[in-house]
Every structure is written in structure tokens, then in C-alpha cells.
Amino acid sequence: MTYKRVFGLVLDSVGTGAAPDADKFNDGGADTLGHVGEHFAGKLKIPNLQKLGISNLRAVPIEGVPAVEKPIGYYGKMQEISAGKDSMDGHWEMMGLPVKKALSTFPNGFPEEILSKLEKFSGRKIIGNRPESGTKIIAELGEQQMKTGDLIVYTSGDSVIQIAAHEDVIPLKELYKICEYARSIVNGPEYTVGRIIARPYVGPDKDHFTRTANRHDFTLEPTSDTDIDFLQQAGVHTVGVGKINDIFSGHGIDEGYHNESNMDGMDHVDHVMTEDFTGFCFINLVDFDAMYGHRRNPEGFGNALMEFDKRLGTVLDNMKPDDLLLITADHGNDPGFRGTDHTREFVPLLAYSPSMKESGSLGIRSPFADFGATVLDNFKVSGNGNGQSFLDELK
Numbered sequence: 525m526t527y528k529r530v531f532g533l534v535l536d537s538v539g540t541g542a543a544p545d546a547d548k549f550n551d552g553g554a555d556t557l558g559h560v561g562e563h564f565a566g567k568l569k570i571p572n573l574q575k576l577g578i579s580n581l582r583a584v585p586i587e588g589v590p591a592v593e594k595p596i597g598y599y600g601k602m603q604e605i606s607a608g609k610d611s612m613d614g615h616w617e618m619m620g621l622p623v624k625k626a627l628s629t630f631p632n633g634f635p636e637e638i639l640s641k642l643e644k645f646s647g648r649k650i651i652g653n654r655p656e657s658g659t660k661i662i663a664e665l666g667e668q669q670m671k672t673g674d675l676i677v678y679t680s681g682d683s684v685i686q687i688a689a690h691e692d693v694i695p696l697k698e699l700y701k702i703c704e705y706a707r708s709i710v711n712g713p714e715y716t717v718g719r720i721i722a723r724p725y726v727g728p729d730k731d732h733f734t735r736t737a738n739r740h741d742f743t744l745e746p747t748s749d750t751d752i753d754f755l756q757q758a759g760v761h762t763v764g765v766g767k768i769n770d771i772f773s774g775h776g777i778d779e780g781y782h783n784e785s786n787m788d789g790m791d792h793v794d795h796v797m798t799e800d801f802t803g804f805c806f807i808n809l810v811d812f813d814a815m816y817g818h819r820r821n822p823e824g825f826g827n828a829l830m831e832f833d834k835r836l837g838t839v840l841d842n843m844k845p846d847d848l849l850l851i852t853a854d855h856g857n858d859p860g861f862r863g864t865d866h867t868r869e870f871v872p873l874l875a876y877s878p879s880m881k882e883s884g885s886l887g888i889r890s891p892f893a894d895f896g897a898t899v900l901d902n903f904k905v906s907g908n909g910n911g912q913s914f915l916d917e918l919k
């Protein structure tokens with residue numbers, strides 16, 4: 525059948541076991557869901573994800589979450605083909621645009637040429653300039669920034685330039701301007717950077733700094749149309765919730781909502797579900813990633829999953845027979861793993877509609893573009909040919 529509304533929900537960084545190419549990324553053995561489950565030693569309770577088949581899709585069930593005999597929908601995994609393991613790669617690939625050429629990364633900090641341009645434009649001195657955890661670097665350099673007004677610039681294993689600025693010292697507007705300028709100088713050919721990320725924070729001293737929801741990602745413009753553009757061009761209504769708008773630089777999105785948190789994101793989902801439309805709502809919930817995955821905090825990660833699961837219950841109750849829910853992730857970020865970077869993992873794929881009469885496995889889908897191809901197929905819109913729809917398998 526076809527569906528009137530499709531909700532595509534990305535649980536940012538909720539991976540489900542090392543991908544076959546994980547060793548290339550030094551991520552052999554990573555397993556976000558598996559290690560969160562182990563940390564909770566049987567006390568991770570996610571009954572709604574469970575009945576959708578979250579453990580059925582795994583070789584080894586999540587501890588405390590046994591596989592169910594008959595899931596209420598379809599379950600599988602997806603494997604990424606993009607060169608990187610960042611959010612942009614994952615989401616673009618889902619929408620039919622794998623990022624095959626590796627983007628620029630800066631394991632030894634940024635080259636002089638980028639630094640001097642940023643210093644000249646901003647009139648501020650740059651400090652930091654290395655791959656680092658964002659919370660650690662503000663704890664280390666935030667007080668210095670409060671005294672001198674210097675700019676904290678750092679990166680990670682991903683193709684990112686991150687700029688941290690205390691909101692009282694460098695006003696948001698100025699921070700965004702600097703980020704826009706940074707965006708303009710790394711669009712290739714020499715340096716092609718996936719994202720410039722504004723990282724504003726507040727607080728009186730290093731023990732009390734907190735990053736604010738004014739984070740903003742300035743992503744590379746998609747190099748060609750993605751599935752969301754194809755949908756929009758065909759007159760299918762498109763809604764973006766959370767980071768989606770940033771990740772596609774606003775392309776293809778009719779109605780957008782910024783999230784303050786996962787729970788705020790779920791409020792937006794509840795709201796969008798009350799609207800009458802024919803179309804696709806694409807949602808990203810980023811707290812799993814930003815607050816717990818990169819912080820290597822399995823306790824927080826599991827609690828966030830349980831909180832999310834409760835809200836998922838409401839969504840399942842509110843769904844209409846001609847609604848389809850697809851749940852997946854953009855990469856892993858195993859809080860039980862070394863380092864602070866994303867991890868190259870399979871991602872879960874769950875599909876549910878109240879009108880489904882059957883259930884079963886969707887197997888391993890690759891590339892992630894199968895996700896978008898299914899949405900296009902549902903709305904009878906043609907795309908760029910990447911990905912295979914699994915719509916016909918949903919019965």
C-alpha cells in the first residue's frame with residue numbers, strides 16, 4: 525500500500541554494531557546499543573522499540589531487551605557507503621546522495637592559511653586548534669576567552685570546524701557571522717569541510733559552563749538534488765524537525781522546526797502529527813549524540829533512550845492507518861568505546877504502520893539511500909536512481 529504521511533525519525537548516533545568496514549575507521553568492536561545495554565545490566569527498558577524489533581535486528585539482543593516473538597512491524601539494519609561517518613554523510617546518503625569522496629579532516633589542527641583568514645576576518649586571536657571534545661575545550665579555555673575575547677576553534681575526527689564562544693563575550697550574531705565566513709572559505713577545491721559548527725555556551729566559570737541550544741551547523745550545500753528536493757519539486761509537503769534544516773542547508777524543506785532537546789523534538793513531532801498533510805516529515809533527535817555519545821556517557825545515553833521510548837509510545841498511539849513510521853540512525857557513537865568520535869556502525873531500521881498485517885525482517889540494506897528510495901516510491905516520485913525501495917515488502 526502507499527501512505528499519506530511518512531515520518532522518518534533519525535536517532536542521531538544510535539548505532540547497532542560495528543559495520544564490516546569499521547576497522548578502516550579504527551572502530552572494530554564498537555556497538556552503541558549493545559554497550560548501552562551492557563552498562564544497564566538488564567535495566568534498560570525500551571518496550572516500544574522492543575516491540576518494533578530493535579533486538580530482533582541484532583545478532584545478539586540488547587541486554588534487558590529480549591527479541592520478541594512477533595514484532596509489530598518490520599526490522600533490519602542499514603550499512604553506510606559514504607567515505608565519512610558524520611551526520612552529514614549519513615543523512616545525505618539516506619536522501620540518495622552518498623558522500624563518496626572523503627572530505628577534509630584536520631587531525632593536527634587547521635593550516636595557517638585557514639587560521640590567518642579567520643583571525644583577520646574576526647579581529648580575534650585563535651586558541652585551541654586541535655581535535656578535542658567540545659566540553660573539555662571550553663572547560664580548559666573558556667575562562668581565557670572570557671578575559672581576552674579570543675576565539676576557540678577546534679575539530680574532531682569528522683570534517684568539522686567548530687567555533688566555541690561564550691555568549692556574553694562574543695555575541696551570537698557575531699559568532700554566526702564568523703561561522704558564515706568560515707563556511708565561505710572551505711567549500712573546495714583545496715579544503716572541503718562538511719560542517720562549520722557554532723558552539724555557543726554560557727556560565728560563570730569552568731565548572732559551570734554549559735552549551736546552549738543556539739548551536740548552529742553551517743553545512744556544505746548538497747552537491748546535487750536530494751530526495752527531499754525531489755519530493756518538494758513534486759509538490760509533496762516536506763517537514764524538517766531538528767538539525768534536518770541545517771544538514772540540507774534548508775534545501776527541499778517546506779516547514780522547519782528547531783529543537784531545543786530530544787523532548788522538544790518529540791513535542792514538534794506530536795504537533796506535526798495533528799496536521800493534515802500528504803508528505804514526509806524528517807526528524808533528527810541529537811541529544812543521544814551531542815550530550816551522551818561524544819561524552820562517552822552510557823548512563824545518560826540509556827536514560828535518553830528510555831525517555832525517548834516513552835514518547836515513542838504516544839506516537840504509536842496517535843498514528844493513523846495511512847501513516848508510516850521509519851526509525852533509523854545516521855552513524856554510531858558508542859559511549860563504551862575509546863575516544864570521543866562517531867563510530868562506524870550498522871544503524872537500525874524499523875518500519876511500522878497501524879495498518880500492517882504482517883511483520884518480518886528487511887535484512888541488511890545498503891546504501892542508506894534505500895530509506896529515501898522507499899519514501900520516493902511511496903509518493904511516486906522519481907529520484908536519481910540511488911537506493912532500492914523496500915515499500916513492497918511492507919505488508
Ligand SMILES: O=P(O)(O)O[C@H]1O[C@H](CO)[C@@H](O)[C@H]1O
Pocket residue numbers: 611656657658659679680681682683684686723813814818864
Ligand atoms: O565534542 P563536540 O563539541 O560535541 O563535537 C562533536 O560534535 C561534532 C558533530 O557531531 C562531532 O564532529 C564531534 O566533534
Ligand SMILES: [Mn+2]
Pocket residue numbers: 536537610611612813854855
Ligand atoms: Mn549525527
Ligand SMILES: [Mn+2]
Pocket residue numbers: 537611813814818857866
Ligand atoms: Mn556527533
